[in-house]
Amino acid sequence: QVDESKEVESIVPSYACQRRTTLENHNTVFTDALSLLAENAELSDEDGRGVAFRRAAAVLKALHSPVTDLLQLRGLPCLGGHSLRVIKDVLENGASSEVECTKQSERFKALKVLTGIFGVGAKTAERWIREGIHSLPQLQDSAHTLNRAQQASLEHYDDLNQPVTKAEGDAIGEIVEKAVMSVLPGAQITLIGGFRRGKLTGHDVDFLITHPEEGREVGLMPKVVSWLESKGFLLYQKTTRNSYLESKDGPARPSSNMDRFERCFSIFKLPEDAKEGTKQTETLTEETPEDTGRLTTPSLVKDEGSESTKRANLKPWRAVRVDLVVSPISQFAFALLGWTGSKLFERELRRWAGHEKAMSLSSHALYDNTQSKYLRASSEEEIFAHLGLEYIPPSERNA
Ligand code: GTP
Ligand code: MN
Ligand code: MN
Structure with missing residues (x-):
């Protein structure tokens, strides 16, 4: 039902689960920058900031054309001052100084390397970094005993970090x-x-x-x-x-x-x-060029x-x-919806359910707090309908 005309951009709804977000992204230069800041925030135990950057990036992913001027962003939801500064920097200078700075920081690089081990979260990585462990060889030389998941993941590090x-x-x-x-x-x-x-x-x-x-x-x-x-x-x-x-x-x-x-x-x-x-x-x-161009692990x-x-x-x-x-x-429909992602789409679905509908959504069930009862569903379509949302197919949940 979404009208494809120019006006559409000015009525981007604020929850990602109300929008259709395909993989066709016209604003990767901005969304990459914002995603990196989101990642840095998440790795630094600043989830609130992380979500704010993710929401801002998701709004830009939903646009049908590249942003070339800050004025085009007027009226768009979820774009806070910090995100707007980053976008402005990219528009004016081709890159965001904050993003470049973060990318090059020893802390960020170490966090990336260490959390590249499956089973190592931000908190563990942070602790190791405080002890001066910034690389895998340093980790291996340290006295730390790794759990089974971490050991297995370290053993296959390169494979697991290749898409x-x-x-x-x-x-x-x-x-x-x-x-x-x-x-x-x-x-x-x-x-x-x-x-x-x-x-x-x-x-x-x-x-x-x-x-x-x-x-x-x-x-x-x-x-x-x-x-x-x-x-x-x-x-x-x-x-x-x-x-x-x-x-x-x-x-x-x-x-x-x-x-x-x-x-x-x-x-x-x-x-x-x-x-x-x-x-x-x-x-x-x-040998594909795409492959060799991947993030060097x-x-x-x-x-x-x-x-x-x-x-x-x-x-x-x-x-x-x-x-x-x-x-x-x-519970299949709930599990299917809950495990299809994207992570932000899921988060927004739960936020929508709670804040707009007084319902609690999980990967197991949907509970209506007003009626004090569970709402059954045997398809994703039924869950969207219970939530009062237009159905969004999986290929358009790439928020
Ligand atoms: P890539 O694997 O990088 O392609 O992305 P992805 O979207 O497949 O992410 P991932 O495999 O991490 O997760 C897939 C979906 O499952 C996402 O929507 C997550 O929110 C969801 N998910 C992952 N872990 C859990 C979990 O422990 N519980 C629940 N309920 N959902 C999870
Ligand atoms: Mn997974
Ligand atoms: Mn996955």
Whole structure:
């Protein structure tokens, strides 16, 4: 229903879940700058500032043309003074001095390197930096004992910090499908996260598993994990049980943001030939310019290595982060909506529900505080309808 005329920009609604945000971004120069400041804030335990920058970036992502003048931003929501200063700087000087300064700061660089280890959050990284640990070799030389997730992630650091392609995601999907089908025929597997939104790369691959008969999904995860382990597909896994049924507080009011589905954080060992076995359409090889242009990740190996030594060192597999979630069919629509993202879109949906509708939305349920009852839904469309929102398909949730 959105009118494509010029006027549209002046009526950008303020919640990201009211807007259609595709992957086509006409303002990357601004959104990259704001996203970097958001990341820096989040890594510095300043979540409020982080969200403000994320919201500002999301508004610019939703525009249909590039911003060339500050005047074009009049009337747009979520653009605070700080974000406007950054945009102004980029418009006038081609770059934001604050962003350039942050990028080059030792602190930011160290935070990035250390939180590049899966299982290392901002707080841990901060503590290590205070102790003078700024790099991976320094971390390894320190007396710190790492937990299992951190060890596994450090071991596969370069692989895990290299974007996962859609082709790799599809190859993992086939493996997961085989695993699930052999332990529970009739179960259903859905690709969630960034790939469901149409992204071409991601930091991991996410899957939601359910069964059309309520209850049949109970105990599924350990079986899937055993199958995968027996076939040598897992480098690391940590399964957390479903704590939803045994918890006392209402499902829509979880004590934390973390939901309580049976869930598995894992690192897959993806054979290179498994990738070739799937769709050949956009298979990226190691030499694509796009790939070499990616954010340089610090290598554990001191020697940078020429193209030929890199090739000689090529393993016949690569490590990929994979998230598996199991949901009962009665909660499937909520899980699907909650795990498709983007993170900001999800946050905004919950904010909309709470502030505008007096409802509590989680990945398990939707509770209407006015009527004091749960609202059922068997599709994402129904949840949007309950929330009084126009339905936004996954490809337009890239806020
Ligand atoms: P890339 O992986 O970088 O492509 O982005 P992504 O959008 O797939 O992000 P990610 O895999 O981190 O998360 C996917 C979605 O799942 C996001 O919308 C998150 O908000 C959501 N999510 C991640 N972890 C949790 C969690 O512990 N609980 C809940 N409820 N949602 C989560
Ligand atoms: Mn993901
Ligand atoms: Mn994930």
